[in-house]
Amino acid sequence: MRIHPLITRSDDLQALVDRLSKHPFIAVDTEFMRENTYWPDLCLIQVASVDEAAAIDPKADLDLKPLLSLFVENEDVLKVFHAGGQDLEIIHNLTGKAPSPLFDTQIAAMALGHGEQIGYSNLIESLLGHSLDKGARFTDWGRRPLDKRQIDYAIADVTHLATVFPRMVEKLRKTGRGAWLDEEMERLADPSSFAFPPEDAWKRLKLPSRNPAVLGRLKALAAWRETEARSKNLPRGRIIKDDTLAEIVLHPPKTQDDLGRVRGLSAGWRNNDIGARLVAALANVKPLDPEEMPERDPKRPGLTKDAVLVSDLLKLLLKIRAKESGVAAKLIARSDDLEALAAGVRKGLNMLSGWRYEQFGKDALDLVEGRLAFAIENGKLKMSRVAEPESVDA
Numbered sequence: 346m347r348i349h350p351l352i353t354r355s356d357d358l359q360a361l362v363d364r365l366s367k368h369p370f371i372a373v374d375t376e377f378m379r380e381n382t383y384w385p386d387l388c389l390i391q392v393a394s395v396d397e398a399a400a401i402d403p404k405a406d407l408d409l410k411p412l413l414s415l416f417v418e419n420e421d422v423l424k425v426f427h428a429g430g431q432d433l434e435i436i437h438n439l440t441g442k443a444p445s446p447l448f449d450t451q452i453a454a455m456a457l458g459h460g461e462q463i464g465y466s467n468l469i470e471s472l473l474g475h476s477l478d479k480g481a482r483f484t485d486w487g488r489r490p491l492d493k494r495q496i497d498y499a500i501a502d503v504t505h506l507a508t509v510f511p512r513m514v515e516k517l518r519k520t521g522r523g524a525w526l527d528e529e530m531e532r533l534a535d536p537s538s539f540a541f542p543p544e545d546a547w548k549r550l551k552l553p554s555r556n557p558a559v560l561g562r563l564k565a566l567a568a569w570r571e572t573e574a575r576s577k578n579l580p581r582g583r584i585i586k587d588d589t590l591a592e593i594v595l596h597p598p599k600t601q602d603d604l605g606r607v608r609g610l611s612a613g614w615r616n617n618d619i620g621a622r623l624v625a626a627l628a629n630v631k632p633l634d635p636e637e638m639p640e641r642d643p644k645r646p647g648l649t650k651d652a653v654l655v656s657d658l659l660k661l662l663l664k665i666r667a668k669e670s671g672v673a674a675k676l677i678a679r680s681d682d683l684e685a686l687a688a689g690v691r692k693g694l695n696m697l698s699g700w701r702y703e704q705f706g707k708d709a710l711d712l713v714e715g716r717l718a719f720a721i722e723n724g725k726l727k728m729s730r731v732a733e734p735e736s737v738d739a
Contacts, residue, residue: 458671
């Protein structure tokens, strides 16, 4: 594989994109810094085909549009990532779109017996049999110039990714599990995962209250913090931490002077501009409208003591089935769906349709409905069928 020097010129990038566009897939990775900013600071983009690999310097004076167009507009080239959530967020921030089509090797690894969140180094070691150099892992990617070791380290990520991807696809083909991943890949590329208006920021916060007045304050204050963080390009927690925000929501200040007594805020909030804006954000806040009230999750009704025990049995069954099939339990079923099944829910559960039903849902349904039982035989746990399974629409 040909390894290019760091690309810092638009004409070199355009030529690279022209060549990459002729391949059925490319491996993609990024290096960024985010410790002190709201928006990720993109420092490097790495791409590779089976023939060549390169790192592109987004901080250089070059036009990234051809590369970004390849990511989000060219439907003929599959974009391959590993644990690509933050990479996808960066591309979405730059283009308003997610790469398409895409493939994430960490998700694929869940279907191939590598566990739920296998790291890139461990995946490479498992599939290729050698360890990666981690020496530049915590480098400051924002500093210039980047030395050869840093660039080599970054490019290695995509060269190995371009090598393991075809092997994983072949394993998925042989096991017939490729289609199992379609839903997960679609979810990963959902634009709503990357962009949301400030007025929806409250939905990401956990507050044990269904009081409309409290939730109205939460909505207002979360939107205020989101706007402050974006405008200053600072992490949300640098504006105000979640627990401090929750304290103010539950016990709102009557005046700005009261902010000086809030744990987590300095005395300066009594009279500074940001404190004034916080108090203004809470002024005349109305209770959350009934149509905005979060619905109680129909999949998670209150569990009786017996249902809790059934849920525990389902989790045990899931562990057994996951081990037998070599598929990560998280890919088959989630805990809240197991609890819902234990509580009597039968509709809207992924485990009761498609491949999940065949691999686990059928037995899970039999267990909760008394057609499957656990037993101990010669000191070992086994399952025994006590009645013939009933068919359901999958």
